[in-house]
Amino acid sequence: MRVQLILLIGLLLNSTVWANNEKEMQTLFEKYDAIVKYHEVEFVEEVFSQKFLKENGGKEEFVTKVLDSPKEKKPKKLKRILQSWKKGKVGKIIFAKVKDDEKSDPSQFVIVEENGKLKIDGTISDGH
């Protein structure tokens, strides 16, 4: 009985952590969507890692790249683009599958933790 109770508490704690991460991931990709589609570039530093921004010429250059791309009209109800995500066992990386429309294959995003916050560190090519 005691073992079952410990297991149950452990499972509940784990599921709470998972639910918090799920919420954080969902928010991250809502903000990502807002940047790349609706040009809400004020979220750039919240969404992308410093390493990613540096590799892309810095924040200003990245913002210019975003603003140069076509802007979409924001719908009343936002569509969930985050399909699934998983924590990798190696190197504390999180992988997220993001799919924007039915035609395209999901993009593979690499997420890292930076100062306690989840941030997008880039994408990785498909294959297999």
Add this chain to the structure above:
Amino acid sequence: MKYLILLALAFPKFVHADLIAEENFEYIYELPRSETPEWPEELIDIKYVDYKRNTHASFCTRPTEMIDTIVLHHSETSSTTTALQINNYHLARGTANDPWYMIAYTYVINSPYAGGSIPKPLLTEGRPIEIVGAHAGSNAFIPMDEVQKKLWEEKKVLCGKENQVPTFDPSGVKNGKIKANFTTVGVVVNGNYAPYSKHNPGGYSKRSPRYPTDDTQDMIARLSCQLQKKYPRIKNIKWHNFYNATTCPGSIKSYIGKIKTIAKGYGCEFN
């Protein structure tokens, strides 16, 4: 126990995450291959590293006579990503139902973008060439030539896990066509050579497109030629989106003709 079952029903995603956490990676330093290849002619230095592998994942081995094509990729990551990092990414990308064995590519090229000074040019071996790669797409099937047909009929391509007796898996051929991964070698250039899009935030901007520099093209040509001199059946250089709808390998695809011309200078001919 009934609480556990109820929890599993209430949180199916959680149960899935828990299954993934059971993946177990082990260091095994002796790769399942005979030896480091001896090259008839060395046109480029190759660095060999020890990779962590997922011993729960299956893989296939092949005679090198199966291989006739080099397939070019870009990693879509930063150009400074190392081969070991790519290996970690690929191990981590696998799932409990579909674990990845190790780095999917056979060679990894690091070379700076135009005007850049990092990373230092470097060619690293990925998974050994005798192990079938995982790069062209598992649903890409292509015609076989007579040599490949014979090797397939002789059941020379065998699959299994480490420390298991490998077996012949007939699913590698469908309607007379073979999985592209079985007859190709995956070469990846680390970097993002595709344009920026909402699916590819690290892509290049219209104002400053990225392309493989002369040095990068030369590295690809040297490697391709060195491979052809050792494995003379390698006669083709293709690109990832020849097999699959993907943006990979970005602008590198437009330089394949030039790469073949450079390879000719080293004494190699590609179709």
